């Protein structure tokens with residue numbers, strides 16, 4: 001089985017490593033690089049995966065997955081440039097960074113695949129979107145899709161859609177956590193104990209997510225089924241509409257898309 005190295009084992013890097021272990025990969029098939037030694041020791045202790053330097057990662061791994069913050073990409077590209085080439089496979093998980101940036105900075109012909117995953121990788125429920133760069137072949141995409149499908153669902157999209165994907169599914173879990181947090185607060189407002197409010201809302205979220213994923217029904221139909229004439233739900237919906245929650249979500253997701261575009265532009269002059 002292919003050896004995978006994650007370059008930058010922070011939140012998403014760890015989610016990927018942990019998801020791959022859950023999916024049955026062995027610690028020996030995985031590597032990571034990490035600039036903070038304490039973080040490196042913590043991960044090796046927790047998962048039994050070796051922390052290495054970039055040159056060892058490039059030597060031993062078939063797939064190099066870049067998972068540093070977009071703002072930290074420059075030194076990683078400098079380190080990778082002498083170590084990779086047309087026989088390598090570089091995968092970027094970085095929000096906003098186009099494959100063209102990697103292609104400009106790495107040796108001619110280096111295959112690059114851009115991916116936007118999300119943290120539910122930790123529980124094998126990731127949504128990942130993949131886009132090939134100029135030198136990535138269908139076989140490279142197959143390898144990346146196989147890797148990611150072991151930790152969730154995978155979709156191929158044109159790279160021009162990746163900023164929108166980042167705003168939707170990359171950041172998406174945060175929006176749901178935010179809503180759940182607010183709904184738990186509402187339970188507190190109504191006088192429920194916090195633990196009770198948490199259980200009620202988290203299980204409602206799990207149930208609603210399962211219905212969305214498993215029933216063929218549109219979300220509007222599912223919502224209508226909860227909304228009885230002159231009942232309780234319609235009173236709540238009226239307040240949500242009055243407070244512009246739908247418009248707020250449209251504006252929020254558009255702002256996230258714009259930030260993804262901006263993160264990519266920061267490296268245009270390289």
Ligand SMILES: NC(=O)C1=CN([C@@H]2O[C@H](COP(=O)(O)OP(=O)(O)OC[C@H]3O[C@@H](n4cnc5c(N)ncnc54)[C@H](O)[C@@H]3O)[C@@H](O)[C@H]2O)C=CC1
Nearest residue numbers: 008009010011012033034035067068069070093094095117
């Ligand atoms: N957190 C999330 O939900 C998602 C994050 N992403 C992308 O994943 C990337 C990482 O995000 P997070 O994990 O949230 O950030 P993070 O800050 O938690 O992780 C980045 C890790 O990279 C390490 N690092 C930085 N420079 C390094 C270098 N030169 N060599 C080795 N290690 C280095 C840092 O010490 C840190 O542990 C970002 O580009 C982000 O856009 C993509 C999808 C979802």
Ligand SMILES: O=C(O)[C@@H]1CCC=N1
Nearest residue numbers: 095166169170171172
């Ligand atoms: O907030 C961020 O920039 C990253 C990318 C998508 C989710 N988290």
